Amino acid sequence: MKAFTLHQGLVAPLDRANVDTDAIIPKQFLKSIKRSGFGPNAFDEWRYLDHGEPGMDNSKRPLNPEFVLNQPRYKGASILLTRENFGCGSSREHAPWALEDYGFRAIIASSYADIFFNNCFKNGLLPIVLSESIVDDLFKAVEVNPGFQLTVDLEKQTVNTPDGQVYAFEIDAVRKHNLLHGLDDIGLTLQHVDAIKAFELKHKQAQPWLFN
Amino acid sequence: MAKTLYDKLFDSHVVREENGTALLYIDRHLVHEVTSPQAFEGLKLAGRKLWRINSILAVPDHNVPTTDRSSGVAGITDPVSRLQVQTLDTNCTDFGVTEFKMGDVRQGIVHVIGPEQGATLPGMTVVCGDSHTSTHGAFGALAHGIGTSEVEHVMATQCLVQKRSKSMLVKVEGQLGKGVTAKDVALAIIGKIGTAGGTGYAIEFAGSAIRGLTMEGRMTLCNMAIEAGARAGMVAVDDTTIDYVKGRPFAPKAAQWDAAVAYWRTLHSDADAQFHATVELKAEEIQPQVTWGTSPEMVVGVDGKVPSLAMAKNDVQRADWERAYAYMGLTADTPIEQIQIDKVFIGSCTNSRIEDLRAAANIAKGKKVAGNVKLALVVPGSGLVKAQAEQEGLDKIFKEAGFEWREPGCSMCLAMNADRLEPGERCASTSNRNFEGRQGQGGRTHLVSPEMAAAAAVTGHFVDVRNF
Numbered sequence: 001m002k003a004f005t006l007h008q009g010l011v012a013p014l015d016r017a018n019v020d021t022d023a024i025i026p027k028q029f030l031k032s033i034k035r036s037g038f039g040p041n042a043f044d045e046w047r048y049l050d051h052g053e054p055g056m057d058n059s060k061r062p063l064n065p066e067f068v069l070n071q072p073r074y075k076g077a078s079i080l081l082t083r084e085n086f087g088c089g090s091s092r093e094h095a096p097w098a099l100e101d102y103g104f105r106a107i108i109a110s111s112y113a114d115i116f117f118n119n120c121f122k123n124g125l126l127p128i129v130l131s132e133s134i135v136d137d138l139f140k141a142v143e144v145n146p147g148f149q150l151t152v153d154l155e156k157q158t159v160n161t162p163d164g165q166v167y168a169f170e171i172d173a174v175r176k177h178n179l180l181h182g183l184d185d186i187g188l189t190l191q192h193v194d195a196i197k198a199f200e201l202k203h204k205q206a207q208p209w210l211f212n
Numbered sequence: 213m214a215k216t217l218y219d220k221l222f223d224s225h226v227v228r229e230e231n232g233t234a235l236l237y238i239d240r241h242l243v244h245e246v247t248s249p250q251a252f253e254g255l256k257l258a259g260r261k262l263w264r265i266n267s268i269l270a271v272p273d274h275n276v277p278t279t280d281r282s283s284g285v286a287g288i289t290d291p292v293s294r295l296q297v298q299t300l301d302t303n304c305t306d307f308g309v310t311e312f313k314m315g316d317v318r319q320g321i322v323h324v325i326g327p328e329q330g331a332t333l334p335g336m337t338v339v340c341g342d343s344h345t346s347t348h349g350a351f352g353a354l355a356h357g358i359g360t361s362e363v364e365h366v367m368a369t370q371c372l373v374q375k376r377s378k379s380m381l382v383k384v385e386g387q388l389g390k391g392v393t394a395k396d397v398a399l400a401i402i403g404k405i406g407t408a409g410g411t412g413y414a415i416e417f418a419g420s421a422i423r424g425l426t427m428e429g430r431m432t433l434c435n436m437a438i439e440a441g442a443r444a445g446m447v448a449v450d451d452t453t454i455d456y457v458k459g460r461p462f463a464p465k466a467a468q469w470d471a472a473v474a475y476w477r478t479l480h481s482d483a484d485a486q487f488h489a490t491v492e493l494k495a496e497e498i499q500p501q502v503t504w505g506t507s508p509e510m511v512v513g514v515d516g517k518v519p520s521l522a523m524a525k526n527d528v529q530r531a532d533w534e535r536a537y538a539y540m541g542l543t544a545d546t547p548i549e550q551i552q553i554d555k556v557f558i559g560s561c562t563n564s565r566i567e568d569l570r571a572a573a574n575i576a577k578g579k580k581v582a583g584n585v586k587l588a589l590v591v592p593g594s595g596l597v598k599a600q601a602e603q604e605g606l607d608k609i610f611k612e613a614g615f616e617w618r619e620p621g622c623s624m625c626l627a628m629n630a631d632r633l634e635p636g637e638r639c640a641s642t643s644n645r646n647f648e649g650r651q652g653q654g655g656r657t658h659l660v661s662p663e664m665a666a667a668a669a670v671t672g673h674f675v676d677v678r679n680f
Contacts (some may be wrong), residue, residue: 011421015529017531018407018532020407021648022648022649023648027626027627027650028628030628031290032292033249033250033296033359034250034298035253037436050635053312055292057676084408085407085408085441088624089438089645091247091358091359093361109574111408111411113411114441115356115357115438115459116226123361127647134429172229172375173375185373186258186260186364186365186368190368190369195228196235196237197229200237207335207475209468209469210239210336212462212468
């Protein structure tokens with residue numbers, strides 16, 4: 001997994017609550033058996049004017065000028081600013097894969113759906129929770145300041161604005177450690193093989209029917 | 213100390229716990245074709261093996277056609293879908309995993325076949341790369357959806373890295389009225405707490421109205437826990453649970469059965485267990501529900517109206533509702549019963565079991581699908597549900613009424629196969645999500661119970677099934 005330490009980048013505002021994973025990456029793209037290449041289809045139904053299908057040359061498709069990420073001022077954005085309950089619905093990890101492949105490294109919202117939130121950490125994408133009022137302030141700042149950038153410092157757990165505002169955020173210590181070092185979860189868990197085997201043996205004795 | 217059901221299930225599966233993060237042992241891993249190929253590939257690339265092969269049960273469901281299957285997988289016309297189903301078949305063969313392939317009568321929607329086979333048992337931890345895994349909590353199991361990285365993690369280690377959720381008790385006391393189903397209870401709860409109301413929580417559904425539900429009703433309810441934001445929903449074990457499990461192919465037999473039942477009887481929250489939150493509903497106040505917007509929380513009783521902006525709680529919700537009106541082609545204050553529909557979908561992991569089909573058939577019997585309804589689909593949840601329905605003659609009732617009777621799969625719940633809405637089409641659907649584009653780009657979904665969907669099919673618009 002890609003490590004995340006310090007990131008400075010352009011902020012794109014997606015001013016909607018309850019953005020679901022069907023919207024982040026529509027179902028037809030889930031037919032892929034690969035883990036990469038979903039970026040051009042992130043937000044497909046909002047982003048393009050035609051109907052997208054796997055295998056299309058996305059560079060030739062008509063863009064929806066109304067969709068915020070298509071505005072020239074947000075080209076190259078790597079921090080997504082959005083609203084509450086982001087990533088609700090389907091558990092598809094294709095959603096964080098699509099956001100990461102698009103170029104996002106961090107998301108800022110007042111809350112996330114649980115499964116999506118969890119999936120982000122597996123892919124080096126940092127979902128940051130800030131209060132609704134701070135999120136409101138950031139939306140205003142993005143609106144009035146073209147080229148508005150933020151700096152995310154995972155070690156210090158802060159989001160820093162260009163004019164020196166510092167917003168602290170909370171993050172689970174284990175997740176933070178793994179993200180800072182780009183650690184692979186499976187490798188870490190397999191350090192506890194003996195504990196898993198011991199548990200399994202005990203579990204099998206207590207509930208043998210689980211192992212039929 | 214008094215424990216909740218969630219505590220009991222969690223505690224009994226902790227391999228190790230440090231700083232609030234636990235390694236949780238997983239008993240059952242259900243696998244389907246969409247969220248597994250990258251996990252199998254990851255294992256292959258890393259040279260890792262499956263930790264416990266017989267914990268896994270695989271089935272293709274999302275991509276499979278619901279029409280003619282005589283040519284098997286080779287007959288899937290979409291080459292990308294075909295490859296995904298073939299990839300599951302190949303991976304299961306390569307790794308030695310039990311799979312109910314497309315031609316197998318046991319094939320069906322993963323959340324229907326797990327319980328049907330007894331592969332879901334009380335007291336288990338159950339995971340699947342699918343958010344509706346919460347369904348299996350109906351058995352007093354700890355069940356939730358996971359992402360593909362976690363699918364790979366469970367395959368390789370039989371464990372999940374987990375933090376404890378907070379616990380929420382949703383209590384529904386009283387007697388549900390005629391024509392009010394588990395689906396309506398689920399939608400009423402979501403309407404009350406919102407789609408993020410359960411975020412961070414595991415929900416236990418309790419109260420006399422829940423006790424009175426059949427296992428299939430409890431599955432419908434737990435299935436929708438994720439639409440309230442909760443990864444896991446659950447119901448305590450009782451006689452209803454045990455009677456349902458008994459005799460199923462994967463269920464314990466003989467001496468093991470008695471030992472299992474003795475343990476399962478302990479799977480309930482202790483009388484004085486503390487929950488982080490409690491929500492109460494009165495069964496008598498719940499009406500048949502219809503969603504009007506693009507989130508399951510945008511829901512009202514069938515005798516209600518599309519709400520007006522003045523009723524929104526804040527600016528963010530007002531903006532949400534305005535987008536929903538536009539997307540759904542509806543205006544505020546439109547009575548729900550005046551909304552005309554174009555298509556009907558009876559199916560999905562929420563409502564495709566035999567009781568759902570019986571209830572819908574009971575409404576459709578002797579009637580005809582209305583002229584303005586272009587397509588009314590009935591998609592059984594599994595090959596076995598289909599066979600049972602045909603034995604009872606339900607297929608004939610549906611076909612005589614003008615419904616199409618299909619092969620089992622996820623179908624138009626998420627429209628990954630050929631079953632979908634065209635832009636602007638409006639559907640009465642027994643599925644679980646009314647998100648923009650969920651049933652096809654530009655499609656408009658209204659979530660309802662099977663009875664309400666059947667009643668809408670034969671009248672051409674939503675109608676109160678209680679007056680039917």
